Amino acid sequence: MNAEILAIGSELLTPERLDTNSLYLTRQLNEIGVEVVGKAVMGDDRARLTAAIEQARARTGLLILTGGLGPTEDDVTREAVAAACRRELVFHQDLLDAIEARFRSAKRAMAAINRRQAYLVDGFEALANDRGTAPGQWFRDEAGILLLLPGPPHELQAMFERECLRRLRLAIPQQHIVTRVMRVAGMPESDLDQRISPIYTRYQNPVTTILAAPGDIQIHLRGTGPSGAEAQALVDELARLIEAELGDRIYSREGKSLEEVVGGLLLAHRATLAVAESCTGGMLAERITSVAGSSNYFVGGWVSYTNRAKRQWLGVSGEVLETHGAVSAETAGEMAQQARRRAGSTLGLAVTGVAGPTPDSGGGKDGPKPVGTVFVALADEKGSDVRQRQFIGERDRIRQQATQMALDMIRRSFLPKAGG
Amino acid sequence: MNAEILAIGSELLTPERLDTNSLYLTRQLNEIGVEVVGKAVMGDDRARLTAAIEQARARTGLLILTGGLGPTEDDVTREAVAAACRRELVFHQDLLDAIEARFRSAKRAMAAINRRQAYLVDGFEALANDRGTAPGQWFRDEAGILLLLPGPPHELQAMFERECLRRLRLAIPQQHIVTRVMRVAGMPESDLDQRISPIYTRYQNPVTTILAAPGDIQIHLRGTGPSGAEAQALVDELARLIEAELGDRIYSREGKSLEEVVGGLLLAHRATLAVAESCTGGMLAERITSVAGSSNYFVGGWVSYTNRAKRQWLGVSGEVLETHGAVSAETAGEMAQQARRRAGSTLGLAVTGVAGPTPDSGGGKDGPKPVGTVFVALADEKGSDVRQRQFIGERDRIRQQATQMALDMIRRSFLPKAGG
Numbered sequence: 001m002n003a004e005i006l007a008i009g010s011e012l013l014t015p016e017r018l019d020t021n022s023l024y025l026t027r028q029l030n031e032i033g034v035e036v037v038g039k040a041v042m043g044d045d046r047a048r049l050t051a052a053i054e055q056a057r058a059r060t061g062l063l064i065l066t067g068g069l070g071p072t073e074d075d076v077t078r079e080a081v082a083a084a085c086r087r088e089l090v091f092h093q094d095l096l097d098a099i100e101a102r103f104r105s106a107k108r109a110m111a112a113i114n115r116r117q118a119y120l121v122d123g124f125e126a127l128a129n130d131r132g133t134a135p136g137q138w139f140r141d142e143a144g145i146l147l148l149l150p151g152p153p154h155e156l157q158a159m160f161e162r163e164c165l166r167r168l169r170l171a172i173p174q175q176h177i178v179t180r181v182m183r184v185a186g187m188p189e190s191d192l193d194q195r196i197s198p199i200y201t202r203y204q205n206p207v208t209t210i211l212a213a214p215g216d217i218q219i220h221l222r223g224t225g226p227s228g229a230e231a232q233a234l235v236d237e238l239a240r241l242i243e244a245e246l247g248d249r250i251y252s253r254e255g256k257s258l259e260e261v262v263g264g265l266l267l268a269h270r271a272t273l274a275v276a277e278s279c280t281g282g283m284l285a286e287r288i289t290s291v292a293g294s295s296n297y298f299v300g301g302w303v304s305y306t307n308r309a310k311r312q313w314l315g316v317s318g319e320v321l322e323t324h325g326a327v328s329a330e331t332a333g334e335m336a337q338q339a340r341r342r343a344g345s346t347l348g349l350a351v352t353g354v355a356g357p358t359p360d361s362g363g364g365k366d367g368p369k370p371v372g373t374v375f376v377a378l379a380d381e382k383g384s385d386v387r388q389r390q391f392i393g394e395r396d397r398i399r400q401q402a403t404q405m406a407l408d409m410i411r412r413s414f415l416p417k418a419g420g
Numbered sequence: 421m422n423a424e425i426l427a428i429g430s431e432l433l434t435p436e437r438l439d440t441n442s443l444y445l446t447r448q449l450n451e452i453g454v455e456v457v458g459k460a461v462m463g464d465d466r467a468r469l470t471a472a473i474e475q476a477r478a479r480t481g482l483l484i485l486t487g488g489l490g491p492t493e494d495d496v497t498r499e500a501v502a503a504a505c506r507r508e509l510v511f512h513q514d515l516l517d518a519i520e521a522r523f524r525s526a527k528r529a530m531a532a533i534n535r536r537q538a539y540l541v542d543g544f545e546a547l548a549n550d551r552g553t554a555p556g557q558w559f560r561d562e563a564g565i566l567l568l569l570p571g572p573p574h575e576l577q578a579m580f581e582r583e584c585l586r587r588l589r590l591a592i593p594q595q596h597i598v599t600r601v602m603r604v605a606g607m608p609e610s611d612l613d614q615r616i617s618p619i620y621t622r623y624q625n626p627v628t629t630i631l632a633a634p635g636d637i638q639i640h641l642r643g644t645g646p647s648g649a650e651a652q653a654l655v656d657e658l659a660r661l662i663e664a665e666l667g668d669r670i671y672s673r674e675g676k677s678l679e680e681v682v683g684g685l686l687l688a689h690r691a692t693l694a695v696a697e698s699c700t701g702g703m704l705a706e707r708i709t710s711v712a713g714s715s716n717y718f719v720g721g722w723v724s725y726t727n728r729a730k731r732q733w734l735g736v737s738g739e740v741l742e743t744h745g746a747v748s749a750e751t752a753g754e755m756a757q758q759a760r761r762r763a764g765s766t767l768g769l770a771v772t773g774v775a776g777p778t779p780d781s782g783g784g785k786d787g788p789k790p791v792g793t794v795f796v797a798l799a800d801e802k803g804s805d806v807r808q809r810q811f812i813g814e815r816d817r818i819r820q821q822a823t824q825m826a827l828d829m830i831r832r833s834f835l836p837k838a839g840g
Contacts, residue, residue, distance in 0.1 A: 190492075
């Protein structure tokens with residue numbers, strides 16, 4: 001079964017507000033096998049709302065309206081639903097009694113306008129609200145199910161769990177949904193899609209969704225079946241094919257972040273890490289330490305933002321800086337080695353590059369490097385491995401891609417070597 | 421004029437994702453006098469999308485579509501718009517050339533599927549994308565304006581400002597709107613609102629909106645008038661009253677971030693800065709270096725995540741660490757002094773604290789400190805100033821508040837002293 005969610009309230013159309021009830025409802029609906037195929041936000045405009053309700057009911061079997069059930073003039077959901085369904089609003093004395101009782105128990109006088117909340121659309125069933133005055137409403141006819149819920153999240157959630165889930169489960173043929181999130185580092189979205197779209201487009205179920213962030217791609221698989229085991233088997237089958245195509249480019253099969261995965265590898269290998277950063281300015285250390293428990297493997301780091309800091313704090317040689325420049329393979333290698341030595345850690349990781357907006361002025365015989373040039377070095381007891389990349393984008397994007405590349409070098413260093 | 425925004429992408433219908441482009445667009449549209457009367461999210465379903473575009477165009481003069489312009493099979497916006505407008509898709513060699521040039525400059529081969537991005541709906545105008553491969557599209561007929569923008573926020577925003585604002589201003593009857601964003605550090609939202617709500621609730625125009633993030637509050641004023649000068653006068657009047665109430669708690673009157681404001685102060689005073697961080701793990705340096713040009717005042721920093729790093733790299737005395745613990749005023753003070761001395765900078769700034777989730781095990785005679793305890797020290801040639809705060813919330817929230825507190829200590833050190 002498919003659902004649409006329509007959030008009602010002019011405040012949700014300002015530049016500052018988002019409708020987050022739909023996230024909660026989507027999670028709940030997905031768990032009982034209902035797909036959300038559209039969601040919308042509308043203001044307190046009765047005519048527009050009436051038309052939107054009619055259109056949504058015509059195309060989708062479950063329509064959930066949130067908000068607009070308050071006592072004031074601009075709460076127009078009840079009226080709009082009545083108009084869309086061509087039914088009357090009917091006053092219910094028992095609902096008014098319950099609202100009055102609620103005010104009495106809070107030792108407050110009920111305002112006359114709250115009487116509006118005691119009306120139901122004719123033929124609709126009231127859903128009790130134990131956290132507010134607005135009752136919800138439930139209705140089912142040959143066009144499908146229509147559900148009216150209050151806007152405040154704590155009222156909506158309590159009402160959904162207590163009053164709606166049971167009714168929905170009875171009304172909907174049972175389905176089971178299984179999801180899997182695979183993550184890939186440092187691969188352009190179009191390259192990745194070219195490799196795996198011939199695979200996933202063969203499957204209508206599971207549904208595949210690809211999400212790209214700088215240097216990071218998530219592949220979401222969502223399988224549906226009459227039982228959990230069947231849904232799982234579908235997801236497993238497609239996942240195996242994608243894994244066979246992408247191999248060790250996949251860094252997580254369960255949606256973990258790269259910094260979590262790297263932290264887990266360092267712990268498992270009883271390895272420790274120190275970092276030396278230039279262009280990323282602390283972002284690499286920040287990502288590593290965003291993981292709770294990172295003090296078990298992360299010693300610390302240097303943000304050697306100037307040449308002087310690279311020389312004096314890390315001991316990068318003045319000759320290297322002068323000959324090759326601050327943005328060079330040689331400087332990256334020395335930074336990683338020195339970080340490792342000074343920290344007494346198993347590994348040393350270094351990043352130097354040009355985040356922009358102006359090209360590098362770090363010196364060296366080859367002249368200024370273009371914006372986006374990044375060197376990453378990983379040092380261990382055997383020496384250091386240095387890689388160069390050219391990223392495109394704004395300052396923050398280049399920094400994010402550089403940290404992603406650096407973390408992925410650690411992950412790859414723990415992969416079993418090919419052949420042999 | 422009224423607008424609707426339609427975000428396209430199945431990933432935006434999962435329980436994890438929200439469409440945030442609509443917030444950016446709403447802000448931009450409001451500033452040129454356009455009201456957003458509805459917004460929606462739809463999946464990559466061509467038939468549904470086609471119907472939604474037809475319906476939206478029939479009721480609203482400006483329709484903005486975001487997303488679904490990528491190179492892959494599930495990017496269906498181009499096809500759906502063509503179907504809704506009953507027009508063909510037309511290949512443009514010059515667009516393909518631009519896409520290929522973009523790949524060449526990144527020294528990558530263009531995937532064949534990127535060719536799909538070189539198609540425009542017949543009669544539509546291409547909008548250049550300087551941050552990605554997908555061109556936008558602009559169209560205007562008697563039904564109104566139709567605008568196709570790429571989904572990635574950095575691409576969408578650059579394109580909107582460069583290509584769309586000018587076209588929209590020409591197409592829309594002019595209204596005058598003036599906005600002002602004041603920012604306040606380190607004040608709870610409820611305290612702030614209690615002080616200024618008696619002031620701003622007296623004004624229907626400007627409209628006041630308050631947005632709170634960890635340790636940071638934005639006060640948005642939006643005034644509307646028949647002329648720019650009248651709108652400006654309204655905003656100025658309310659802003660003066662709020663400023664009189666909040667005084668030097670306001671760190672920016674023009675929406676700048678605290679790291680930008682602090683950078684400007686350091687530059688103006690020809691001062692330089694080095695940092696030493698423990699619980700914030702690089703986040704403080706990352707924020708400072710997120711500002712372009714920060715190398716003019718930021719020397720660098722230490723992420724001294726372990727006691728050993730604090731001792732060996734920064735020279736914090738073993739006695740201080742043993743007696744008072746890593747999370748203490750004494751350790752913070754030494755870290756700041758040592759950072760300043762080792763960097764040869766005008767100022768040294770240090771943060772040590774407990775980000776959680778487990779209480780501090782940094783030792784000291786007073787035993788473990790609770791989660792959320794943070795010490796910040798600012799050292800100059802006269803000595804160091806140390807402050808303690810107790811924050812609440814999750815790990816990331818505590819780290820954000822700690823960096824905010826640290827940056828605000830620098831700002832306050834440059835304020836003229838009271839009295840005298």
